[in-house]
Amino acid sequence: MATDNPPRARGTVNSAPGGTANGTPGDAAAESDGPDGREPPAPTIWRGRRAAWIGGTVGVALVAWFFVAWRVLHRELPDAAGESIGSAFALLLVVSLVGAFRAGR
Numbered sequence: 001m002a003t004d005n006p007p008r009a010r011g012t013v014n015s016a017p018g019g020t021a022n023g024t025p026g027d028a029a030a031e032s033d034g035p036d037g038r039e040p041p042a043p044t045i046w047r048g049r050r051a052a053w054i055g056g057t058v059g060v061a062l063v064a065w066f067f068v069a070w071r072v073l074h075r076e077l078p079d080a081a082g083e084s085i086g087s088a089f090a091l092l093l094v095v096s097l098v099g100a101f102r103a104g105r
Helices: 047-072 077-104
Strands: none
Touching: 047 077
16 A cells, blocks of 8 residues: 655654654654764763662772771771771762862863
């Protein structure tokens, strides 16, 4: 069964109000291509996944530092916990400063 509508090129917008390139209703601007007519590149890694990996690695390193301070360096339990917590706050301070400097650029 043939239709009267000719095929449209990719990235063109349907002439109907609110139409998109594939003829379905929706926001036409949401499916537009980049300024040079090409699609923007897909991100190589999801930011949340990368943040979870970094956070997990730092968490494991801080727990390991607690056990090293407690068992290997023979510190008291509260002192070893304080070292580990202090290291975590120092890392948070560094992350905050790096974020502030990057946002200022």
